[in-house]
Amino acid sequence: MNVELTGIRDFLAAHHPFDVLPPAVLDGLPERLTSRYFRRGTVILPAGRPTEAAYILRSGAVDITDANGVLADRCGEGGAFGVSSARDDGPSRFTMTALEDSLALLMTPEDFRHLLRTQPEFARFFDEQSAERLQAAVEALRVPEAGHEVLRTTLRGIVSREPVSVDEDTPIRAAARLMTDRRVSALLVTRPAADLPRSAADAAETPGVLTGIVTDRDMRRLVVGEGMPAEGPVSAIMTPRPITIDPDAPAVEAMLTMMQRGFHHLPVVEHGRPIGMVTSGDIMRLQQANPVAVVGAIAACQDLDSLIAARSRLPGLVRELVRQDASSAEIGRIVTAVGDAVTRTLLRLAEAELGPAPVPYAWVALGSQGRLELGLSSDQDNALVLPDGPDPAAGLDPAADAWFAELAERVTAGLAACGHPLCPGDIMASNPAWRLTRSQWRHVFTRWIDEPDAEAVLHADTFFDMRAITGADLVDPLLAAVRRATAGNQRFLARLAREAVSWVPPIGFFRGFVLDRAGQGSRGLDLKVGGIAPIVQIARVHALAAGLPEVNTAARLSAAAATGTISQRRADDLRGAYELIGHLRHRHHSEQAERGVPADNVIDPATLSTIDQHSLRDAFRIIKEAEQELAFTYRLHAVS
């Protein structure tokens, strides 16, 4: 008998991970299921009991609570629960309680395990080895549109200017003058179309039929070099019947044609009429969504205005990087490279005006810029490290400090003008508190490490992620001393760990809302608070504990795994989670930049795909587990 439970099959097919099952497997699934109904408040499966089934919720909602009664997850329509117990054939670690009247489909543990064995993609969804799963999610995120943006641009999108053209009979001299006046290096030569009525207005507005092209090279070679009469018609020196290109051709085709023929100009012709000219320079400019070009342009700037203009290419650059398959870590490094270049240029410009520095100095980047994780929305955090005078206790002499105050003023204002907002906490070199000699810095760090009070914890986020933009030789000994002081310093590390675990990631998503641990839902997901900040802090604690020189979060995690302060698995998990959240953040920022909205870190969960939501849920769980481990290591209490 052919029984088609299409309603059930379609329901399963509409929900991940059942949607990955081959149609034949999916078709055979409904008849292997049973269905049960649970009234609100019913304990479907108590912790410690083996489950009778893997449950798939068809309607209603089910809360999953841990042994302490703390909400671990909430399952809505299409969600599955009881799966780990069904998979392991062991007691459930959680209690499942119907939050609403709920109808569930039940799959026998045997059938569930059979699916896990035979359907790898399905199995991966339930795999608690999250590193691989997150890695797959990250990979999937990173190829939203295959192919290189530049290569897909058509010429119609590039040609912006009306073509400059002359009639065949125009004297060469007049043509040359027109080229000079209009600042073009090539001219289109046309003949009035015979079939069209010609009026003076038409002649001015509608170019005729293309008959040739004249470049300034032709002018040089034939007129100047070979003495062609300048009063003769331009048709005498033009290249007749030039190769043209269609406006809907991809830019890469124009590029290839020009390269093969050694041309620098190609008339763009539609229905026989020229509508523009594409030059090799146009193609070059296309490729300028290229970080090297942006950094190069920034380094070459000679004044603030041109620097602001050069820096304004950054949002577009990030957008391109997001569209291509750049990783979050790569984007962070590139945005930081641009920020560093802007800082160096501002320092150079300020020095040019203020005269040489009274003593060598180090300009240091702090916080996200220090970690090579600058984002489009990041505030600036910076400071100055200055050499000790003859008397290390004395600090900097007032005249020198005045020079550095002026330098800092110009650079921080310049950074703000370029799009890096001033630090609201005033952690900038323009603040005298953060313009210190090396001995003074050492003193400050020592105080924070020895007496880890609230201020120390507050500043750890910024100052312990210090990186020299200039003057590394001044900074490196300071940082080495800091590392020696933090390594194994349990009291200090415990304070930082306590701070790290106080950032509580959400549980996941439930019906379009972000679900927190109190079972409350909110509309916005703050990627910084819920994901980036805790991972940064966890990585910092591990790095400082081991006295590692790394400041970059991913690098800190890898290095910590290499020294054994954190397991390789944990480090991989955290790096995957960081990459995932970072990617979503960059994507969010570039979308905001596109809409002209100021960048922030808050995402509406409704804009996230189901896959993104599932991956984020994994990331949140990874963070929570890493926090629990940290809490255990540093004997912190009251961490659930």
Add this chain to the structure above:
Amino acid sequence: MGWPFGARARGRRASGTLPEGPLRAYLSTPQPSSRTPLAALPLLAVDLETTGLDPRRDRIISIGWVPVDGTVIRLGGAGQAVVSGEELGERGVGQSATLHGLTDDRLRAGTPLAAAVGVLLDALAGRVLLAHHAGLEAGFLQAACRRLWDVRLDLTVVDTMRLHRRVIAPGFDDEPRGDDLRLWNARARFGLPVLGAHDALHDALAAAELYLAQVAELGLEGADLRAVRS
């Protein structure tokens, strides 16, 4: 309410003269006793698509069913039969096609009524008939058995529409609106999902799910068949 003793007796007598087969098996399998706890009660949710509402005149054109064991729906026991149209004669499915979506062409590929009812009776043996507005299902089945085999079918029936009257109007005075009693509206009250396809099988499943929700809502988990029998 149970069936009159006389009918039951006639059913038994008839089973003795019937050939081996589903009807005989059905009639010789004992029905669940009225004291069977609901937690262990075997039911079969059934839905019929018919050409009209009058069992004497109209005909069954498709049958869908799904077993319910206590409070568990067994999707693996679900079944469906489309009845071949020969019985319908010249009239065909007529305008009723607009309701059930089955055309005369589809029916031509179906099973003869005797075989279709036979398969259903197989599934129904030892079970209580569960349906929404069950009088219709019972009436059509009994009319079909009478016509086919001249047997009075002995049925124990649970009607989710009747149960729903108790869910939404526990007092004696408030009479529920007819619309509220319709299957899909009754389900909506419990947040039960809208099934993609509407056919006899999915309507049977819909009734089965509704029944589970009603038993839970009315707090009848500990009760026996007497509490829900129509």
